[in-house]
Amino acid sequence: MDPKLVLIALGGNALIRKGQRGTAEEQFANLKIPMRQIARLSRTHRLVITHGNGPQVGNLLLQQESCREVPSMPLEIIVAMTQGQIGYMIESSLDEALMEIGVMTEQLFVSLISYVVVDPEDPAFRNPTKPIGPVYTEEEARRLPYPTVRTEKGFRRVVASPRPLSIVEHREIKHLLAAGFIVICCGGGGIPVVRGERTFRGVDAVIDKDLASAVLAADIPADLFVIATDVPGVCLDHGTPQARLLTEVRAEELARHHARGQFPAGSMGPKVEAILQFHRKTGNPGVICRLEEIEAAVRGEAGTRVVA
Amino acid sequence: MDPKLVLIALGGNALIRKGQRGTAEEQFANLKIPMRQIARLSRTHRLVITHGNGPQVGNLLLQQESCREVPSMPLEIIVAMTQGQIGYMIESSLDEALMEIGVMTEQLFVSLISYVVVDPEDPAFRNPTKPIGPVYTEEEARRLPYPTVRTEKGFRRVVASPRPLSIVEHREIKHLLAAGFIVICCGGGGIPVVRGERTFRGVDAVIDKDLASAVLAADIPADLFVIATDVPGVCLDHGTPQARLLTEVRAEELARHHARGQFPAGSMGPKVEAILQFHRKTGNPGVICRLEEIEAAVRGEAGTRVVA
Numbered sequence: 001m002d003p004k005l006v007l008i009a010l011g012g013n014a015l016i017r018k019g020q021r022g023t024a025e026e027q028f029a030n031l032k033i034p035m036r037q038i039a040r041l042s043r044t045h046r047l048v049i050t051h052g053n054g055p056q057v058g059n060l061l062l063q064q065e066s067c068r069e070v071p072s073m074p075l076e077i078i079v080a081m082t083q084g085q086i087g088y089m090i091e092s093s094l095d096e097a098l099m100e101i102g103v104m105t106e107q108l109f110v111s112l113i114s115y116v117v118v119d120p121e122d123p124a125f126r127n128p129t130k131p132i133g134p135v136y137t138e139e140e141a142r143r144l145p146y147p148t149v150r151t152e153k154g155f156r157r158v159v160a161s162p163r164p165l166s167i168v169e170h171r172e173i174k175h176l177l178a179a180g181f182i183v184i185c186c187g188g189g190g191i192p193v194v195r196g197e198r199t200f201r202g203v204d205a206v207i208d209k210d211l212a213s214a215v216l217a218a219d220i221p222a223d224l225f226v227i228a229t230d231v232p233g234v235c236l237d238h239g240t241p242q243a244r245l246l247t248e249v250r251a252e253e254l255a256r257h258h259a260r261g262q263f264p265a266g267s268m269g270p271k272v273e274a275i276l277q278f279h280r281k282t283g284n285p286g287v288i289c290r291l292e293e294i295e296a297a298v299r300g301e302a303g304t305r306v307v308a
Numbered sequence: 309m310d311p312k313l314v315l316i317a318l319g320g321n322a323l324i325r326k327g328q329r330g331t332a333e334e335q336f337a338n339l340k341i342p343m344r345q346i347a348r349l350s351r352t353h354r355l356v357i358t359h360g361n362g363p364q365v366g367n368l369l370l371q372q373e374s375c376r377e378v379p380s381m382p383l384e385i386i387v388a389m390t391q392g393q394i395g396y397m398i399e400s401s402l403d404e405a406l407m408e409i410g411v412m413t414e415q416l417f418v419s420l421i422s423y424v425v426v427d428p429e430d431p432a433f434r435n436p437t438k439p440i441g442p443v444y445t446e447e448e449a450r451r452l453p454y455p456t457v458r459t460e461k462g463f464r465r466v467v468a469s470p471r472p473l474s475i476v477e478h479r480e481i482k483h484l485l486a487a488g489f490i491v492i493c494c495g496g497g498g499i500p501v502v503r504g505e506r507t508f509r510g511v512d513a514v515i516d517k518d519l520a521s522a523v524l525a526a527d528i529p530a531d532l533f534v535i536a537t538d539v540p541g542v543c544l545d546h547g548t549p550q551a552r553l554l555t556e557v558r559a560e561e562l563a564r565h566h567a568r569g570q571f572p573a574g575s576m577g578p579k580v581e582a583i584l585q586f587h588r589k590t591g592n593p594g595v596i597c598r599l600e601e602i603e604a605a606v607r608g609e610a611g612t613r614v615v616a
Contacts, residue, residue, distance in 0.1 A: 023379040059378040067374035070367040071331040084392020087421045096508040110480050113395045113419040200404040
C-alpha cells in the first residue's frame, strides 16, 4: 500500500512570529520547527506543503510604495514574489532538515509557482474585505489609489478575497506526487487568476491559503489535511471561562458550532471551513494544530481532529 | 525516437527592453515574442526555459533600500523573489500562448525554484566584479555597507559572480523532462548556495545565467542549447568596419577567437563561454540568436550556430 498522503498548510507564524520584524535570519530559524518534523514525516508519508504569505506581502507592498523610481508591481506579482521567497526558504530548510537527520536521501522535492483560478463574478470583488499591507493615517488613506478600511491599528488597503475554484497546476502536482516528490506549492493561497478558453489574466486579490489548500487537498486527494498554526486547536466558547479545546469532533458537530458563529471570520473561521470543505468532498479527516505539534497531530495525539 | 530536447536561455530583454521602466504590462507584452515561438516549438520539441533577472533584481534592491520600516532581505532571497515573479510571468505567458494557438493541451509545465551550488573558495568571492542594483553618487556609495565600483553611470554595488558547479534540482528536472514536462527553472542563474554534507547556506552573489544554463544543458543533456538575446548572433571585429556575423562556426575556431579577446567580458563573452562549455561536455550544438528568431534558430536558419 502507498504511504499515506498528507497535506500540511503552514501558517504565517511558521516564518514570522508575533513581535518579530521578520529578518531573513528569524524566518530561517522559525522554519526549523516545522521542517524538522516534516523531514522525519517524509520517511513514512507522502507530503504536500502549502504556506501563507501575509507579513511578506505586507513588507513587499511597503517597500514598493516607498520607492518612486521604479514601477510598482500589481498584487498578483507581489504574491508571485513571495512564492519565490518562501518557497526557497521552505525548500532549503527542508533540504537542511533532511541532511540533519542523516537522510542522504533520494527524496525528490520541488517548490512550484502556483496560480489559482477565481470567478470574476465572485461577489468578493464587489465587496473587498481583506486588509493587507501597511497601516496608514486617515489622511494618507484618502490619497491612496485603492479602497481602504479602518482597522484597530489605523487604515489599511482592502482587497477582494474570492473563493479558490481550482489550482491550475493540479495535474502537475498529482503527477509529481505519484512519482514520489514532496511538493511545496500554493504559496499565499496561490496567485489569483481568471482563466478563460483562450485568455489569462491575473487579478488584484488575495486568496485564503487554508481554503486554497482545502481545494488542493480534496483534489489530490489527501488522506489527511493538517492546518498548522499558532493555537493548539479549535476552542469552543473561546475567550470565556467555559473555553474548552476540542480534541476530536465529528464534522457535523463542528459545522453546527460554526453555523452558530463560534469561530471568528478573520482567524479560526476559514480554517474550520477549509477542514469541513475537505471532509465533505473526501470523507477524510482533517486536523488543526500548533506548528510545534505537526508530528503528534499526524499520529492523532495533538490538535483538533475532525472526523466522520 | 524521443523529440529533441532544447534548452532556451532567455535574456533580460525578453522582459524589459532598453529604455523601458519595466512595468508589469511592458514585461507581459515583451514576453509574447519568445513565448509564442516556444508554444509552437513545444509541439515538436521537449523544452527547458531559463531566464535572466538583472533589471528585476535591481528594482527590488532599490525598493528594499528605500524603506527603513521593514528588514531588507539578503541577495539570495531577492534572487528567489525574482524567480517567483519571472517564473510566474513566463509560465502564465506560455499558458496563454498555448491557448492562443489552440493547443487545448495535455502539456504539463511547471516553474521551479532552483538553487545552484557554488564553491565558497571560488576566487570570485575575493574579487567581486559584478555591478548590480541602483546607481549611487560617490558620497552615497561611501556610506553603503557593501563594496561598490565606479561604472560609466556612477557608483554601483558589486557582488561576486562565482562559477556555477551544479543545479541542486538537477535530478528533479531530469525526472520532469522524462515525464514530458516543460520546465522553467534556473531563474537569474539560480539562487547561489554553498551546500555541504549536512549544511546549507545562501551566499551574497549572483550567478551568470548563461553559465548556469550551460551546466544544466550539459547535465540533462540537451540536444541543442539556445541563448536568446538582443543581437542576431556572434560578431567578429564587432564595432569595426570589418564586423561580420558568424552564421555557423566550429567550436574550436570560436574558442580561438574567444582566446584572442574578440568578445567583451560583460556581454558576449559569457555567452560564448557558456556555449563552448556545453559543447565540450556533450558534443552537441549551441546557438546564439535574437529573441525574435528562436524558432528560426532551432531550425538552423538564424543566429550563430556552434558545431563540432
